[in-house]
Amino acid sequence: MAADNDPIIKVRGLKNAFGEQVVHDNLDLDVRRGEILGVVGGSGTGKSVLLRSIIGLQPPVAGEVEVFGEPTLDREETETVDIRKRWGVLFQGGALFSTLTVSENVQVPLREFYKDLDPVLMAEIAAYKVVMTGLPAEAGPKYPAELSGGMKKRAGLARALALDPELLFLDEPTAGLDPIGAAAFDELTRSLQRTMGLTVFLITHDLDTLYAICDRVAVLADKRVIAVGTIPELLALDHPWIQEYFNGPRGRAATASIERQERSSAEMVR
Numbered sequence: 654m655a656a657d658n659d660p661i662i663k664v665r666g667l668k669n670a671f672g673e674q675v676v677h678d679n680l681d682l683d684v685r686r687g688e689i690l691g692v693v694g695g696s697g698t699g700k701s702v703l704l705r706s707i708i709g710l711q712p713p714v715a716g717e718v719e720v721f722g723e724p725t726l727d728r729e730e731t732e733t734v735d736i737r738k739r740w741g742v743l744f745q746g747g748a749l750f751s752t753l754t755v756s757e758n759v760q761v762p763l764r765e766f767y768k769d770l771d772p773v774l775m776a777e778i779a780a781y782k783v784v785m786t787g788l789p790a791e792a793g794p795k796y797p798a799e800l801s802g803g804m805k806k807r808a809g810l811a812r813a814l815a816l817d818p819e820l821l822f823l824d825e826p827t828a829g830l831d832p833i834g835a836a837a838f839d840e841l842t843r844s845l846q847r848t849m850g851l852t853v854f855l856i857t858h859d860l861d862t863l864y865a866i867c868d869r870v871a872v873l874a875d876k877r878v879i880a881v882g883t884i885p886e887l888l889a890l891d892h893p894w895i896q897e898y899f900n901g902p903r904g905r906a907a908t909a910s911i912e913r914q915e916r917s918s919a920e921m922v923r
């Protein structure tokens with residue numbers, strides 16, 4: 654039985670390789686219950702592969718992964734059903750089924766895990782999730798091709814939330830959104846995390862997202878997680894990639910923008 658302060662995700666000694674190409678080597682990571690953990694790293698450092706390994710879609714060459722205190726690797730699909738029900742995933746780009754409506758997409762996990770659920774109830778749950786992610790109720794019968802990029806992300810999020818998960822995986826949720834749409838999506842993630850008590854594993858390149866909603870950030874480089882901490886903790890480290898990333902022009906712009914927002918909300922409360 655897992656204790657409350659045990660990590661919700663525990664990765665130890667993970668190694669992933671594709672032929673000669675080693676993507677991860679001896680990677681360790683803990684994700685704490687209730688946090689939003691941002692996962693950053695240069696392109697191709699293996700952020701998505703790490704996500705796929707944790708959820709069992711990418712069998713690693715070596716290492717151990719535990720989610721909710723239970724091992725997820727080398728197990729039959731039937732043995733991990735009770736674990737998989739407890740997480741939701743928003744894949745890069747939304748990964749909606751193009752031949753299904755938004756409502757039908759949201760019902761996919763319900764059909765997978767609760768085959769005998771009354772179809773009327775499934776449709777009601779889907780309608781509720783659609784509205785919960787800020788989409789209009791009329792989006793339910795639409796097909797993905799009829800939605801904007803931002804709406805597709807929200808529909809993907811509605812599907813990820815279909816089973817009221819405890820743990821949410823988001824792979825670059827704000828990629829391709831304009832800054833206002835991205836900020837709105839961040840706000841939605843934060844508010845859902847608070848109201849549903851979610852833990853969030855969030856892969857992003859978006860510095861604004863990191864500053865705005867992440868409790869801690871894990872940095873992937875040199876085939877492993879080289880550091881995990883709050884942004885001020887990371888900034889105190891001497892690693893060239895971390896310094897370049899957070900202290901480069903875009904990092905400084907994101908810091909300045911957060912400081913401006915904090916000043917203006919402080920002025921509003923006065």
Ligand SMILES: Nc1ncnc2c1ncn2[C@@H]1O[C@H](COP(=O)(O)OP(=O)(O)OP(=O)(O)O)[C@@H](O)[C@H]1O
Pocket residue numbers: 671676694695696697698699700701702703
């Ligand atoms: N199924 C696969 N077969 C072969 N190589 C793969 C496969 N999946 C990923 N890779 C390789 O593993 C490396 C890491 O890929 P991954 O998609 O995890 O990177 P990432 O950090 O998420 O990148 P980005 O930020 O660009 O999305 C890349 O070099 C990629 O080409």
